Amino acid sequence: MEKNIDRLKFLLLKELAEKINTSSEIDLILQEALDNSLEIVKLACASIVLWDEETKETKNEVASGSMDKHKILREFDHQGIRVMREKFSAESIYVTFDMEGPHSIFSYPIRSGKQIVGAINGLCVGHRNLSTEEEFLEALSNQLGLAVAKASDWWERKIRAELQEGQIKFERLNAIIETAVTINHEVNTPLTVVLGYADLLSKDKEKLPQDAIDKLENIKQQALRIKKITHKLSRMVEPIIVKYNIEAKMIDLDKSKTKEEG
Numbered sequence: 050m051e052k053n054i055d056r057l058k059f060l061l062l063k064e065l066a067e068k069i070n071t072s073s074e075i076d077l078i079l080q081e082a083l084d085n086s087l088e089i090v091k092l093a094c095a096s097i098v099l100w101d102e103e104t105k106e107t108k109n110e111v112a113s114g115s116m117d118k119h120k121i122l123r124e125f126d127h128q129g130i131r132v133m134r135e136k137f138s139a140e141s142i143y144v145t146f147d148m149e150g151p152h153s154i155f156s157y158p159i160r161s162g163k164q165i166v167g168a169i170n171g172l173c174v175g176h177r178n179l180s181t182e183e184e185f186l187e188a189l190s191n192q193l194g195l196a197v198a199k200a201s202d203w204w205e206r207k208i209r210a211e212l213q214e215g216q217i218k219f220e221r222l223n224a225i226i227e228t229a230v231t232i233n234h235e236v237n238t239p240l241t242v243v244l245g246y247a248d249l250l251s252k253d254k255e256k257l258p259q260d261a262i263d264k265l266e267n268i269k270q271q272a273l274r275i276k277k278i279t280h281k282l283s284r285m286v287e288p289i290i291v292k293y294n295i296e297a298k299m300i301d302l303d304k305s306k307t308k309e310e311g
Contacts, residue, residue, distance in 0.1 A: 054089060058185050061085045062192060069196045075099075076109060078196050083113045083169075086189060090182055092171045094118040098126070099159070099167035099197060105135075109167075121148055122172040130156045130170070140165070143180045155179040157186040161197045169193070222288060225300065229282035237279060244272045284308045 065082050079097045087095045094114030100107050112119050125146070133139035142156040152172055159167040169186060171179065247269045254262055287306035293299040 057089045058188075061089060062188055065189075065192045065196075069192065069199060075196060076111060079109065079193065080111045080113070082189065082193065083111055086169075087113045087171075090171065090185070092173050094122055095169070095171040096122060096126075097159070097167065097169050097193065102164050102166060118172055118174070121152065122154065122170055125154055125172075126156065126168075126170055130154075130168075141180075141183065141186075143178075145176055150174065151176050153177040153179050155182070155186070157183070157190055159190045159193045159197065161194045166194070166197055222285065225282060225285050225288055229279060229285070232279045233283060237276060240272050240275055244269060247272070278302065281307055 061082070064085075065078070068078050068081070079099075083095055083097050086092075092114060094112065094116075096110060096112045096119065098107055099109040125144075129144070130139075130142055133142055140158045143154070145151060145153045152174055153176060154172050155170070157169045158165045159169060169190060173179070247265050250257070251262070251265050251269075257265075281302055282300075284307040285300075285305055286308050289301045289304040289306075290298050291301045291304075
């Protein structure tokens with residue numbers, strides 16, 4: 050029987066190591082490790098708590114087993130175990146106490162590097178020397194510490210990637226705005242002249258054939274369209290880039306967001 054338990058522990062740790070290498074979903078890894086450990090060690094309930102290294106506030110917490118017993122475990126953690134950690138720098142804690150009958154509790158630290166970043170807590174009903182599980186708990190703690198470190202690295206990489214993406218978007222938007230300002234200056238000035246002459250010519254409609262009048266009206270419409278496009282470009286806040294052809298891309302003016310007019 051003992052050999053079977055040892056084999057189950059070994060398999061759990063092996064599967065946990067494989068999961069850590071292939072996934073960064075820390076909550077799922079913690080929950081699966083806890084569920085399997087609860088069954089192997091024969092606990093009434095257990096929890097894994099991760100906290101912020103500086104503030105010590107809880108960041109992640111997963112629980113398994115009886116929720117009624119988990120309330121006792123959580124209360125003991127908040128009122129007893131955390132006090133022992135903070136005031137006496139306690140690390141591994143094994144306690145037997147009476148609360149509606151005897152209960153045995155353990156709390157084993159989770160380390161990431163040199164820092165203690167969390168704990169594995171477990172409770173069973175009755176008198177039991179849970180310190181006999183310390184070898185397994187230490188191995189489990191080491192694996193969870195690796196999971197925490199990997200998740201932290203993944204999160205930092207994700208934040209850096211998002212910041213880099215944000216910087217790229219910012220630079221792209223600045224380039225668009227600078228281009229729009231240039232267009233406003235270099236295009237709108239001669240465009241205003243074109244519109245002015247088109248208006249002057251249109252005033253003598255009775256002297257012009259209908260074909261010429263239609264062409265002047267088209268000139269004015271296209272000139273006004275250009276002014277509208279340059280104005281929209283200058284108010285761009287979220288450009289949507291689409292493919293123009295195989296080699297080039299363009300801004301989709303209809304889908305892109307612009308600042309609201311004041």
